[in-house]
Amino acid sequence: MFRHQVHSDQKGFVGAQVESRGLRRRVLITVFGVTLLSASVLPQTGSPLTSDDGATLEPKLSQITAPAPAGGSPLEPVVLYEREINGYLRFQAAPSLPVGVAEPYLSLADDGHVSAQASVDLSAIGSSQPGGALDLLRYLGGVVPVTASGILKTESGQGLFEVEAVTVGGIPAPVSVLHELVRQYSRSETQPDGVDLSTPFVLPYLIVEVRVTGGQVVVVR
Numbered sequence: 001m002f003r004h005q006v007h008s009d010q011k012g013f014v015g016a017q018v019e020s021r022g023l024r025r026r027v028l029i030t031v032f033g034v035t036l037l038s039a040s041v042l043p044q045t046g047s048p049l050t051s052d053d054g055a056t057l058e059p060k061l062s063q064i065t066a067p068a069p070a071g072g073s074p075l076e077p078v079v080l081y082e083r084e085i086n087g088y089l090r091f092q093a094a095p096s097l098p099v100g101v102a103e104p105y106l107s108l109a110d111d112g113h114v115s116a117q118a119s120v121d122l123s124a125i126g127s128s129q130p131g132g133a134l135d136l137l138r139y140l141g142g143v144v145p146v147t148a149s150g151i152l153k154t155e156s157g158q159g160l161f162e163v164e165a166v167t168v169g170g171i172p173a174p175v176s177v178l179h180e181l182v183r184q185y186s187r188s189e190t191q192p193d194g195v196d197l198s199t200p201f202v203l204p205y206l207i208v209e210v211r212v213t214g215g216q217v218v219v220v221r
Helices: 010-015 020-032 051-055 060-066 082-092 133-142 177-184
Strands: 080-081 107-108 113-121 144-154 158-168 209-212 215-220
Touching: 010 060, 051 082, 060 080, 060 082, 080 133, 082 107, 144 177, 144 209
Parallel strands: none
Antiparallel strands: 080 215, 107 113, 113 144, 144 158, 209 215
């Protein structure tokens, strides 16, 4: 199904030996692939998001990260709704977002299609490796909307986000720009090279499949 092999060192990206806040952030990144680059400037319907919307997601994330019961009993799928996901990203997860990325929001369509956008501070991009995909963005500077759309594919405990379109400040950009932005903004002490969005990843916490349908995500363990 996937175009690349999963590398063993990627398992560090989904390791479970971190604090509770870190666990929940990793689930969101894994499930949505582009969580780090999502924002509220996408079209929205209904009433404004509140922290109460995000609060409804907290027990579901705890359910996903909980150890499997003894005896191999089947686990019920966990359904995450678009509104509570975005409420959580806007409020509860805000302190965990990378510096330079603001106002998270995702749009979930049928057949795994995900749309996302972020207000990204281009001045926070590192100056290393000149000549790469981000060279032009370094000259632009400032805070601009970065949008991305694609398909999240998962199977047998592995996932891949296939990016279909990217814009920066409303201008179409190569997919490589999104890959480099995600890599830059997802660097950490445990993952100094950041997340490689172009390669498959191992789903954590015994998750075998993530189904994206209209307005919701179903997590199957």
